[in-house]
Each structure stands twice: as structure tokens, then as C-alpha cells.
Amino acid sequence: MRVVSVSGAWGSGKTSLICELTARLHTIGNSAAVIVNEQGDAVYDQTFIQAHELQVRTIRGG
Amino acid sequence: MGCSLASSLVDLKKELKRNHNPDFLFIEPSEMVVTQELRDVTAMGLRDIHYDIGPFITLVDGPLFDFLWSERRSLLLGQVKDADLVAVSRADAIEAGELIKVRQALDRYCSKLITLSVRSGDGLAEVVKRVCGEA
Numbered sequence: 001m002r003v004v005s006v007s008g009a010w011g012s013g014k015t016s017l018i019c020e021l022t023a024r025l026h027t028i029g030n031s032a033a034v035i036v037n038e039q040g041d042a043v044y045d046q047t048f049i050q051a052h053e054l055q056v057r058t059i060r061g062g
Numbered sequence: 063m064g065c066s067l068a069s070s071l072v073d074l075k076k077e078l079k080r081n082h083n084p085d086f087l088f089i090e091p092s093e094m095v096v097t098q099e100l101r102d103v104t105a106m107g108l109r110d111i112h113y114d115i116g117p118f119i120t121l122v123d124g125p126l127f128d129f130l131w132s133e134r135r136s137l138l139l140g141q142v143k144d145a146d147l148v149a150v151s152r153a154d155a156i157e158a159g160e161l162i163k164v165r166q167a168l169d170r171y172c173s174k175l176i177t178l179s180v181r182s183g184d185g186l187a188e189v190v191k192r193v194c195g196e197a
Contacts, residue, residue, distance in 0.1 A: 001083055001084055001086070001114070002085065002114040002115075002193075003089060003104055003113055003114065003115050003116070004088050004089070004116065004118075005097075005100050005104065005119060006088060006119045007091055007118070007120045007121065007141050008121030008122065008151065009093045009122075009123050009130060009138075010093045011123060012121040012123035012151050012152070013151040013178075013180055014090050015090065017149075017151070018088045018090060020180050021086075021088070021193055024186075024190060025085065025086060025193075025194075030085040030086060031082070031086070032085065032087070033078045033086070033088070034087070034089075035071065035074050035090070036090040037091055055078060055084060057078065059067065059071055059074060060067075
């Protein structure tokens with residue numbers, strides 16, 4: 001497991017970038033998970049989560 | 063980042079590692095966390111489980127740069143200085159002249175600075191290379 005951090009201001013595109021990376025990694029056979037703060041840029045879409053077998057966890061205030 | 067939050071983050075990492083062991087675990091922290099704090103907390107779980115760390119990527123919102131630089135410079139620099147890769151995000155939404163200004167302001171603080179647009183694909187290859195440990 002490799003831990004990768006994506007930081008930045010609200011609305012800077014953290015979720016979009018993580019989704020894009022997750023999708024690209026999934027196409028080459030890699031699994032992924034996300035720990036997102038409760039005020040994350042956007043809610044991870046359930047369809048996307050299922051399609052890419054993504055594990056998502058929320059951390060309060062982090 | 064407080065002790066309880068740090069502890070929660072470590073617990074979540076352990077749970078994911080033990081139950082799912084994904085190839086990649088992305089952490090999307092609050093906008094108020096600086097990179098050194100995150101590095102310290104990320105390393106804490108190594109006492110109990112094994113994983114690889116990094117890269118630490120910081121996104122600097124291109125269209126929001128003037129506000130960030132004037133009102134939140136300390137936070138912005140705290141996120142930029144210790145990052146492995148800094149990406150000026152939503153780069154397709156700002157003028158070339160603005161982009162030069164952002165680069166001039168940040169370049170001295172960054173080990174690696176790129177422009178990024180998820181929408182156009184600009185910079186994504188560089189990010190993927192870093193995440194996959196190829197750069």
C-alpha cells in the first residue's frame with residue numbers, strides 16, 4: 001500500500017484529481033482507497049465508487 | 063491537526079490496510095492542514111503496519127491564487143514548502159500572464175512545480191508518474 005496525499009484549498013480540485021488517478025490506476029489493475037475529510041471538495045459518487053471498487057472513509061474535521 | 067484527528071487517521075489507515083490492502087491510499091485532508099503535519103501523521107502508522115509513503119501533492123487553485131496569496135499566504139506556503147509536487151490546478155481557467163505570475167511567486171518554495179488541468183489533461187501524466195513512483 002502506498003499512501004498519497006493530495007492537499008489544497010476547498011475547490012482546488014482534490015477530489016477531481018483523486019477520481020482521475022483512481023480511474024487510471026483501476027484500468028491497469030490497481031486498487032485504491034480514499035480517506036477524505038468530512039468537508040471534502042465533493043461527495044464521491046456512488047456509481048464511481050462501485051465502478052472502480054473504491055474504498056472511501058471519512059474523517060471528521062481532518 | 064489535533065491528537066484525536068491524528069489518531070483517527072492512523073486507525074483508518076490500519077483498518078484499510080488490514081481489511082482491503084489497496085495498492086494506493088489517497089488522503090484528502092482539510093484545507094487547513096499543512097504538509098509537514100500530514101507527513102508526521104502519515105509516518106505514525108508505520109509503528110504498527112507497513113506501507114510506502116508519498117508523494118505529497120499540493121494543489122494551488124490557479125483562479126483563486128490572488129486571494130490565497132494575499133489572505134492565506136502562511137497556510138499556502140505551509141502546504142507548498144514540504145510537498146513533493148506542487149500543481150497549479152484549474153490552469154485552463156486562467157490567462158497565461160496570470161500563470162506566469164503564480165509561477166514567479168511560488169517557484170522558489172517548490173521542489174517541483176507544474177500546471178494541472180484535470181479537464182484538459184494538462185499535467186496529469188506527470189502526476190501519474192509521481193504517484194506510481196516512476197519520477
